[in-house]
Amino acid sequence: MNLPLLRLSARRAAPLPALAAVAGVTLLAVVDQPGRAEIVEVSPTFEDVIRRGQDLAASTGWLAGVLVASVLVALFAARVPDRWFRDEGDWLGVTGTSRSSIVRTCLAGILTGAAGFSVVIGLVAGALGGGPDAPLGDHATPAPLLELASIAGPSRSLLLMPGERFEQELPDGAIGPDTRVRIRVAPALGAEGATTSARIESADQVSEQLVARRTWLEVSPSRSAGAVSVTNIGSGALAVMGPRPVEAWRLSSATGGGHLRLAGHVCLHLAFLAALAFGLGAWMGPGIAATLALALWLAARMALTSIEMEGVLPGGASLAAALDAISEGRSPRPVSPALTAAAAGAVLTGFSLARSSLGTWRRESRSS
Amino acid sequence: MGPVQRLLGPIASAAASVEWARYLGALDRGALTEAYGHAARALSLDSRAAAGWLTLADHFIFIRASPLEEPDPEARRQWIREGFSVLRSGEARATSPGELARYAATIKSTFLAQLPAEGLGWPGGPRALLAEARVDLERAASWGAKDVEVSLAYIEGREEELAAEGR
Numbered sequence: 001m002n003l004p005l006l007r008l009s010a011r012r013a014a015p016l017p018a019l020a021a022v023a024g025v026t027l028l029a030v031v032d033q034p035g036r037a038e039i040v041e042v043s044p045t046f047e048d049v050i051r052r053g054q055d056l057a058a059s060t061g062w063l064a065g066v067l068v069a070s071v072l073v074a075l076f077a078a079r080v081p082d083r084w085f086r087d088e089g090d091w092l093g094v095t096g097t098s099r100s101s102i103v104r105t106c107l108a109g110i111l112t113g114a115a116g117f118s119v120v121i122g123l124v125a126g127a128l129g130g131g132p133d134a135p136l137g138d139h140a141t142p143a144p145l146l147e148l149a150s151i152a153g154p155s156r157s158l159l160l161m162p163g164e165r166f167e168q169e170l171p172d173g174a175i176g177p178d179t180r181v182r183i184r185v186a187p188a189l190g191a192e193g194a195t196t197s198a199r200i201e202s203a204d205q206v207s208e209q210l211v212a213r214r215t216w217l218e219v220s221p222s223r224s225a226g227a228v229s230v231t232n233i234g235s236g237a238l239a240v241m242g243p244r245p246v247e248a249w250r251l252s253s254a255t256g257g258g259h260l261r262l263a264g265h266v267c268l269h270l271a272f273l274a275a276l277a278f279g280l281g282a283w284m285g286p287g288i289a290a291t292l293a294l295a296l297w298l299a300a301r302m303a304l305t306s307i308e309m310e311g312v313l314p315g316g317a318s319l320a321a322a323l324d325a326i327s328e329g330r331s332p333r334p335v336s337p338a339l340t341a342a343a344a345g346a347v348l349t350g351f352s353l354a355r356s357s358l359g360t361w362r363r364e365s366r367s368s
Numbered sequence: 369m370g371p372v373q374r375l376l377g378p379i380a381s382a383a384a385s386v387e388w389a390r391y392l393g394a395l396d397r398g399a400l401t402e403a404y405g406h407a408a409r410a411l412s413l414d415s416r417a418a419a420g421w422l423t424l425a426d427h428f429i430f431i432r433a434s435p436l437e438e439p440d441p442e443a444r445r446q447w448i449r450e451g452f453s454v455l456r457s458g459e460a461r462a463t464s465p466g467e468l469a470r471y472a473a474t475i476k477s478t479f480l481a482q483l484p485a486e487g488l489g490w491p492g493g494p495r496a497l498l499a500e501a502r503v504d505l506e507r508a509a510s511w512g513a514k515d516v517e518v519s520l521a522y523i524e525g526r527e528e529e530l531a532a533e534g535r
Binding site: 028052053056057060184186194195210212213214215216327328 | 397
């Protein structure tokens with residue numbers, strides 16, 4: 001692999017001003033604005049808001065950084081092949097390097113640049129917005145880092161009338177001593193009361209709660225159990241909100257408060273966009289190629305959502321879930337093999353598109 | 369205006385709107401802590417707009433203090449006080465503090481003072497609420513709020529009605 005060309009492509013895919021811009025946007029989203037502390041301290045019930053403010057800021061920082069980086073990565077990646085055809089064919093095309101090698105090297109440089117954006121966002125959002133070394137503040141108490149162990153339940157919502165009970169079995173080992181289990185519920189029409197109360201039970205732990213809006217019923221079993229149940233003990237109807245309303249969370253060993261895992265999700269998302277934009281940029285103008293790459297990603301997300309497969313798209317539901325986990329002070333799940341395969345597929349597509357466009361370019365370069 | 373607001377300049381308000389949208393999304397999901405975090409960020413991004421302070425105060429006074437959400441009267445009174453605290457915080461920062469003070473007076477005189485005593489049990493009853501509303505209106509008038517006279521006339525009328533009822 002041609003290292004100077006790889007470095008050049010990486011710099012072009014992630015130029016310093018663009019990295020600085022993404023870092024700046026992330027920083028602006030993370031930084032604690034003056035006055036916020038006074039606002040949240042109007043109530044003692046805001047202790048949770050103060051404690052989780054940094055997690056929320058980190059999530060916002062990631063979101064803002066990813067949005068800006070997605071556009072920049074697509075645009076800069078699409079510009080790389082455009083330069084081949086504009087003014088670099090004269091020297092690049094006659095170096096004797098194979099077409100595949102040129103494409104492969106440039107693509108590797110672009111993916112390195114895309115990863116650079118992820119690192120920059122992670123450094124700013126992870127270091128300032130949360131993570132294990134973040135300052136906790138006066139009101140904070142360190143909480144154990146959790147990650148999602150399993151999701152279960154019916155695919156559709158179900159209604160519990162007063163006195164009725166819903167039980168969900170979970171896989172062996174999903175509920176242990178250090179696990180938290182929660183069920184998504186909401187009050188519903190159909191019974192006497194407008195709101196209701198619910199009891200959640202798992203192993204020897206029981207918790208009761210008034211349900212006046214959509215909320216989570218959560219319990220921390222002190223020993224292993226195979227099931228969790230919720231009973232409507234109020235006068236109103238209770239909806240168990242599908243799809244898959246039961247979540248089990250276990251202690252996580254993720255490093256960096258889960259920010260490293262989130263960086264992995266973001267990296268795959270940016271690689272997906274960059275590779276597509278690179279491939280399309282070999283066939284059309286960089287602006288159109290970048291826009292088309294973003295549009296294709298959006299269309300894929302909508303299409304996959306309609307068939308409930310949105311979790312396999314880099315930057316899709318898995319990234320949204322990872323951001324939600326960070327905002328709750330929990331760790332995202334590691335990157336799945338399906339996500340990696342999807343990103344690898346996009347890289348292969350980008351390579352094939354760019355490689356096939358170079359046949360004409362090489363012949364023209366040699367004849368000139 | 370803080371340094372972040374200065375840096376963001378004209379887009380600070382747009383950024384606050386995004387936070388308000390996320391606040392509504394979090395409320396819809398039942399993630400109250402997250403929702404209040406977004407609201408606090410939105411208010412600090414654009415603390416000069418009265419609408420944000422009114423939105424959060426409304427949520428506390430009419431939603432969280434609702435008997436459907438909170439059966440305990442003491443807890444309901446606490447949420448209502450939080451709502452008024454939000455309005456007072458806004459008075460110190462918003463460009464139209466009189467609007468916030470007049471809104472606090474309106475809630476006290478036309479809503480809380482009308483509630484049955486057994487439902488909320490506000491200390492001092494309707495008379496105390498009307499007296500507080502009068503103070504709020506005087507503050508609103510000092511900031512140049514409009515239609516203060518109309519609200520004051522209403523309060524005087526209500527006080528006369530209460531006197532006639534012997535309350």
